[in-house]
Amino acid sequence: MGVRHGSKMLLPAHNYLTLRALVAPAVLLSLSMQGVFRGFKDTKTPLYATVIGDVANIILDPILIFACKLGVSGAAIAHVLSQYLISIILLVKLMHQVDLLPPSLKTLQFSRFLSNGFLLLFKVLATTGCVTLASSLATRLGATPMAAFQICLQVWLTSSLLSDGLAVAGQAIIATSFAEKNYEKATSTASRVLLMGCVVGVGLGIFIGLGLQFGSGVFTKDINVKHIITIGLPFVVGTQPINSIAFVFDGVNFGASDYTYSAYSMILVAIGSIGSLFALYRAAGFVGIWVALSIFMGLRAIAGIWRIGTGTGPWSFLWK
Structure with missing residues (x-):
């Protein structure tokens, strides 16, 4: 990740990641169950569970970081506990709705699951690979630029993921529309969520621009870190509409079960982006x-625009 042996970032980062690794089972289970609830068109249950877990995380953070003097390790412990809380809530709720033990292994349709699952895995690897590489390159600039980069990155990702709510809603409705072969409904839903994504992106850009310009002190008191944050601010703000559109298109294409295109297009995007990262860094x-x-x-x-704009794949009906 670019952290040198003599760097003061090394020990805290190692401790944090070691503890964060304990949360992997909870995160995977939680994401799987959220997918199940989305299939039921129930977005409230995952929302409530996530809010409860995040509130617990927020409460535990200052207690473990400052009161217990655990520092970065305290932040990791708070995150681990909150994620297991989310998983337990979702599991209890799901057990009341469905029988989690299948009557036979054949009913699980493992081959179909694995074919789509591997495609989505490649997409996720391509996506996270670009962001991880960016973090690694920022680490090589030193502790102060890395601190500023992480603040900008977390705000950038958190605000962008708010648009993921639109993507989830669009995905569920579009998937049902395709199953019913109601292409008119699928088209109108895609158009509406994309328009709403643009509006949300512009709104987020304005909000973040004002918020980080005057409120960076919430994250740090270091003058040098604040200065570098102002350098990254135009990019965090300016890309919000683009980010929203990108996330919404992901949901729209997932709703159309267009996993193959989503995976391969993301791999091509990642290749181009990784090349630009090295060159521009x-x-x-x-x-x-x-x-x-x-x-x-x-x-x-x-x-995302190319797939629908050209009317190819599951969107071929747009040109008929």
Whole structure:
């Protein structure tokens, strides 16, 4: 990840990741169950469970980090406990709705699950690979630029994922519409969520621009870190509409079960983005990383627009 042996980031990062690794089973179980509830068109239960877990995380953070003097390790422990809480809530709720033990292994349709699952796995690897590489390159710039980069990155990802709510809603409705062969409903739903995504993206950009400009002190008191945050701010703000469109298109294409295109297009996007990351990092350092991340999200949005715009794959009915 680019952390040198003499760096003061090494020990806290190692401790944090070691503890965070304990949360992997809870996260995987939670994401799986959220997918099940989405299939039921129940988005309230995952929302309530996530809010309860996140509130617990927020309460535990200052207690473990400052009161117990655990520092970064306390943040990791708080996250682990909150994720297991979310998983327990979802599991209890799901057990009241369905029989989790299948009558036979054949009913699980493992072959169909694995074929789609591997495609989505490649997509996730391509997506997270770009962001992880960006973090690794930022680490090589030193502790202060890395601190600023992480603040910008977390705000960037958190605000962008708010658009994921639109993607989830669109995915559920579009999937039902395709199953019923109600293509008119699928088209109108896709159009509406994309329009709403644009509006949400612009609104988030304005909110984040004002918030980080005057409220960066919420994250840090370091003057140097604040200064570098202002350098990354235009990219965090300016890409919000693009990010929203990209996330919404993901949901729209998932609703159409267009997993193959989503996976392969993301791999191509990742290849281009990784190349731009290396080139722009060498040319412009911190700014170059953010330019490359902006290119990455722009290419994701273009890939989504291309599929529907050309009327190919499951969207071929648009040209009939």
